[in-house]
Amino acid sequence: MSSPLRLAVLASGGGSNLQALLDAAPGAPFEVALCVSNRADAGALGRARGAGCATAVLDADALASDAATTATLLDAFARHDVNFVALAGYMRKIPPDVVRTFKGRMLNIHPALLPAFGGKGLYGHRVHEAVLAYGVRWTGATVHLVDEEYDTGPIVLQEPVPVHADDTPETLAARVLAVEHRLYPEAVRLFARGRVTIDGRRVVIQS
Numbered sequence: 080m081s082s083p084l085r086l087a088v089l090a091s092g093g094g095s096n097l098q099a100l101l102d103a104a105p106g107a108p109f110e111v112a113l114c115v116s117n118r119a120d121a122g123a124l125g126r127a128r129g130a131g132c133a134t135a136v137l138d139a140d141a142l143a144s145d146a147a148t149t150a151t152l153l154d155a156f157a158r159h160d161v162n163f164v165a166l167a168g169y170m171r172k173i174p175p176d177v178v179r180t181f182k183g184r185m186l187n188i189h190p191a192l193l194p195a196f197g198g199k200g201l202y203g204h205r206v207h208e209a210v211l212a213y214g215v216r217w218t219g220a221t222v223h224l225v226d227e228e229y230d231t232g233p234i235v236l237q238e239p240v241p242v243h244a245d246d247t248p249e250t251l252a253a254r255v256l257a258v259e260h261r262l263y264p265e266a267v268r269l270f271a272r273g274r275v276t277i278d279g280r281r282v283v284i285q286s
């Protein structure tokens with residue numbers, strides 16, 4: 080992989096994880112080369128522009144079909160020399176051809192300890208609502224490689240977060256997000272330093 084690693088971050092929402100990656104990049108072996116969103120009003124795009132990072136918005140035509148999304152994404156990645164992708168609150172499924180092109184080079188962050196509380200329909204606050212409804216004492220954050228399903232790719236890093244008796248989805252989300260902001264840049268750093276090998280479902284990290 081070329082050095083430094085050139086990252087595209089895909090985000091649909093506020094972009095606090097994008098911000099954590101932007102903040103970690105100076106001095107790190109990666110840079111955020113591009114931020115892509117499916118929503119023109121995503122807070123993530125403003126954060127990217129504020130950091131002088133290139134942005135792209137997928138318009139309705141690009142989102143009309145998998146083939147069009149694939150062509151638009153791969154073209155944007157090529158124009159910005161992107162060699163690694165991080166999904167950060169991106170609410171659209173990534174077309175299979177893009178997943179295959181970036182196999183082993185595309186990460187997602189999920190606000191729970193996968194494989195619990197993941198899968199289709201479990202995103203954003205729904206995850207924390209499900210965690211509280213189930214009554215687990217621990218939740219957490221997971222960084223995993225992206226495969227063609229929802230939240231099922233090999234796990235790179237996880238960190239537990241306690242659930243408090245008086246938590247609401249909002250208080251729990253905030254506690255988990257604080258961990259996400261540390262974990263995601265750490266995971267990208269490990270890939271950028273060539274410390275990660277993938278052995279089937281198992282991700283091996285050299286210390």
Ligand code: GRF
Binds near residue numbers: 092093
């Ligand atoms: C995070 O909780 C992330 O784990 C999930 O979506 C949320 C995005 O938050 N995939 P933000 O836009 O990065 O603030």
